[in-house]
Amino acid sequence: MPTPAPHAKEPHDALGYLVKHAHLRLTALTDAALAPLDIDSKDFGVLRVLVGRAPMSQQAVAAKLGVDRTTMVALIDGFEAKGIVTRKPDPADRRRNAIELTGPGLALYRKADAAYLAAEDEFLAPLDATTAALFRRALRAVLAPPDGSDRRDRGAD
Amino acid sequence: MPTPAPHAKEPHDALGYLVKHAHLRLTALTDAALAPLDIDSKDFGVLRVLVGRAPMSQQAVAAKLGVDRTTMVALIDGFEAKGIVTRKPDPADRRRNAIELTGPGLALYRKADAAYLAAEDEFLAPLDATTAALFRRALRAVLAPPDGSDRRDRGAD
């Protein structure tokens, strides 16, 4: 038989579909959880970089998140307007802006962190604790830089 | 309780970061694997819906993939121009286009499927077989319809 019968595969079994929709669902959950605080998942990613660290330049934050420095401008604009961060010229190098969480910004982060963790828990609810931990470990393993391979991180949060 | 010291969390520990970058990496791998066939991951998703099934309307394909019907138009345009699918009015309902894989389209799908599976394997390479299977099951579980009022375990797939 030259042409074996084509078998109908369920598209939803493709790993790409599963991972993509896992991402969509998790983002929807975290966005919804953070919405009452008037921030979204991407904003929270920035807060997470800033918290508990010395003031950073916008470019350093951008690099940590894998986004372009031009993309950071609007994000920091919004944070500054809300009083979440301060943006002052770095005395050591006045080309740089030193970005630092304010008191209210830190308070906001704490609420956001709780909301974010609750959303994570909701996302992982179908898994028992052991499986959830293994799931997390598997994700880390899969993202560990494959030696000798060229890898490019893109995008925030 | 004057505000406990803010702890610096590694942003890359957030589940959202892990899932997002897993998606980015897997997409990069599958896109690269499919590029020699002149298709990408999204095209492959469409092929996967069409293969081994009776001809479908554009809208049905779009719904299966969770995209808008207007988005399907250009995708099918490209496939038709390449001779991968035929697009003829459905005799039963002439508003519909019956989309069907051609012979060359099926041959292309077979090559694409092999390439896609190889990319999946590369993605999962850091995991042993048992963990990889568990990872897949966990993804399915996490995507199981959240509206299911009845929380009962349904034995995986």
Add this chain to the structure above:
DNA sequence: TATTGTTATACTCTATAACTATA
């Protein structure tokens, strides 16, 4: 009146290029 495919349009997101001020 509702639905399928189509087109035109708008919107979101993000990157590239160019400008400024510093170094």
Add this chain to the structure above:
DNA sequence: TATAGTTATAGAGTATAACAATA
């Protein structure tokens, strides 16, 4: 010259709205 931040612009991707053909 080179770098950080800013601005304006462009591109990719996808959705919304309107229209023709069909039901």
